[in-house]
Amino acid sequence: MTTRTEVAGTREARVANAAFEHLLRLADDRLVLGHRLSEWCAHGPILEEDIALSNIALDLVGQSSALLALAGEAEGRERDADALAYFRDEIAFRNVQLVELPRGDFGFTIARQFLFDAYSVLLWDALQHARHKPLAGIAAKALKEDKYHLRHSSDWMLKLGDGTAESHARAQRSLDELWRYTGELFESDAVDAAVARQGIRVDHEALRAQWREMVADVLHRATLAVPADGPMATGGRTGCHTEFLGHLLAEMQIVARSHPGASW
Amino acid sequence: MAAREGKRAPTARDAQPQANAGAASPVGTDSEGPLWEVFTQSAQGAPHEHAGSVHAADAEQALQNARDVYARRGEAISIWVVPSAAIVASSPGDAGPFFDPANDKAYRHPQFYKTPRGVRVF
Numbered sequence: 481m482t483t484r485t486e487v488a489g490t491r492e493a494r495v496a497n498a499a500f501e502h503l504l505r506l507a508d509d510r511l512v513l514g515h516r517l518s519e520w521c522a523h524g525p526i527l528e529e530d531i532a533l534s535n536i537a538l539d540l541v542g543q544s545s546a547l548l549a550l551a552g553e554a555e556g557r558e559r560d561a562d563a564l565a566y567f568r569d570e571i572a573f574r575n576v577q578l579v580e581l582p583r584g585d586f587g588f589t590i591a592r593q594f595l596f597d598a599y600s601v602l603l604w605d606a607l608q609h610a611r612h613k614p615l616a617g618i619a620a621k622a623l624k625e626d627k628y629h630l631r632h633s634s635d636w637m638l639k640l641g642d643g644t645a646e647s648h649a650r651a652q653r654s655l656d657e658l659w660r661y662t663g664e665l666f667e668s669d670a671v672d673a674a675v676a677r678q679g680i681r682v683d684h685e686a687l688r689a690q691w692r693e694m695v696a697d698v699l700h701r702a703t704l705a706v707p708a709d710g711p712m713a714t715g716g717r718t719g720c721h722t723e724f725l726g727h728l729l730a731e732m733q734i735v736a737r738s739h740p741g742a743s744w
Numbered sequence: 745m746a747a748r749e750g751k752r753a754p755t756a757r758d759a760q761p762q763a764n765a766g767a768a769s770p771v772g773t774d775s776e777g778p779l780w781e782v783f784t785q786s787a788q789g790a791p792h793e794h795a796g797s798v799h800a801a802d803a804e805q806a807l808q809n810a811r812d813v814y815a816r817r818g819e820a821i822s823i824w825v826v827p828s829a830a831i832v833a834s835s836p837g838d839a840g841p842f843f844d845p846a847n848d849k850a851y852r853h854p855q856f857y858k859t860p861r862g863v864r865v866f
Contacts, residue, residue: 526799528800528809528813531809531812531813628811631808635804
């Protein structure tokens, strides 16, 4: 029987290998969200949107693949991207809880995507100038992809918010539900302080202010209300997840775990 | 007359003929939005060529859908989208008067010239 601390790691261990931890956070957000989006494949409202969501899912999984490979190098224990994606348990995942929530209806999926895309564009915009060159390279490429994702999700927020009474109500309800999961995106801890010394510096407070402005602008134009800040969910960055992540991972990991080393 | 109205935005009505044509089928119903024709350019200087069509509620969404459906594997460097309703097409009934007269007028083709050596023949 292993204890939670052994699996999730102590605070000291996380700080000792801060680059690995930080890259996992970036990678896991995108891997889990990409998987959630991929659940829409063959279930999209119309064919065109089905293809659009699948494209965005593939972009996110592609980003996570590059980030996990880099994380594996930083860890130095010969784990490649596949080992990190398919052979870690829930407690070792470092994504925010926002991205693991079930996909919900189309309004919920779009609202979550919009909130995340706005954050991600700002984050990559900052990281493309990082002194850590491999990460800066990934950031520059991902920024282009995410700008498109944001354009897509913003456009849908306008259409859903300013559409029918039904679409407006669903979009607003989704935002209200999602809001308490947005605080985690801007948390800053000892890992962030440690990677800042290694050339990966992100000013989360500045990011939060820019994000709020960006989100408020689109919501205002979409005739949607910015939800009030209340207590925020937390824990994803240190391996505390909602009940939903385990089920997602079971589905995502089962083939790789049933046939280790298989190729096709 | 749609073509003469120029920039008129497509409306839900534009999808009506389709919806009526296949009332029993979900294809082309209003819920998918009006139809847009997509033209993609494969390289600098190349013409925009017809790639296919997409459904979208407005021009911005049509452009995004066209990008996702017809340019996601790097096939294009530029995209045009045009409301399908704005395209004026010849009808099959016009085929005789429109195209037949060309067949027996060989002198309309520049085939009586000898191509000088060194000139690339397309």
